[in-house]
Amino acid sequence: MSKTTDHIDGRNLRSINTRKKLLEAGHDIFVEYGFQKATITQIIKRAKTGYGTAYIHFTGKDELLIVLMEDVMKRFYEIAEMHFEPASKEEAIAMITNQARLFLENAIEEQAIMKVFAEAIRFSDIAHQKWNEIRERFIEKISNDVAYSQEKGLARKDLNHDLVARNWFALNETHLWDLVNNSNKHSVQEIVRNITTLYTSALYLS
Structure with missing residues (x-):
């Protein structure tokens, strides 16, 4: 050399x-x-x-924060992008439940910096835009998973998979910020059981 x-x-x-x-x-x-x-x-x-x-x-600090957001969200992306090809309704529910649990548990593990992100999203246009990009990436993956279940005859085909994905992520996102801000008195296990039951019972066929 x-x-x-x-x-x-x-x-x-x-x-x-x-x-x-x-x-x-x-x-x-x-x-x-x-x-x-x-x-x-x-x-x-x-x-x-x-x-x-x-x-x-x-x-400036906004640009530095964006890089930190990208780094922290890598683990969340890994959870969202877990293999999802269920062969039955029961298998799909188990996979969704596990993803929801890991998603919320990871939010608690990253609570300190996630609080910063929540504040930045409110006051920084750059951070707000970045979070919107992050949200869309999650929604796209969920939408693909819903479409897969519909194609395999596991889920209702009369529902729009993109709208379903947006509703499911919005529900998870609400609980994510509640847990980060210590404004939710319920355990992760209880939250996950309730939201996945509501979500899967409405989407998946009996």
């Missing part, structure tokens, strides 16, 4: 490390101060990096 290549690789590694430090600092500052009170200056100081270097990676 040439000295030029060594220099480029070293520079890339420093850039990656700087970005990682900024994201870690951003996470901590957001959790500590909340979205509105947090500043990019606080984040840069916590990351112990230069202003010029920091602004190469992020134009």
